[in-house]
Amino acid sequence: MTETLENRRKRLRFRSWHRGTQEMDLLIGSFADAHLNSFDAAQLGRFEALLDVPEPVVYDWILGRSQPPAEFDHDVLRLLLDFEYKPPTR
Template identity: 75%
Template structure:
């Protein structure tokens, strides 16, 4: 986070990054998760979420699918929320 960045601008930036991960699947998953949770996150959770966005997409996708488990550094509340998140396709 930049020193001059407001919390609301940071949320907007993280939401944008979430919706533009690279693959459509991860865009939908991470973008929907961000829409559902970023507004409730405090500074520490935003820090953890931002770090999570820096993890390569295939790694996070494997966590979501249960193929691998997150390492200790990512075994925290935000990752647990992501893994428990139930994505619902628009219109369903």
């Protein structure tokens, strides 16, 4: 049975908010909230692959400490690198 795009987005959103460290949960979760609904199936696949990369590696990419390998140099990672986390206002 094929997973619907809606269910896939829900699953990826959950994974985004439960990465492990609070910093990455906030960053990746907020990014997912801002972008998942506009991603097509291929972009969802690229995002899911990013979620499989260990947190410290992605964190180093975000901070510019290291460069991602060619297979991760794509539109979804560029959106993540350009993403500006804004904490909710009270």
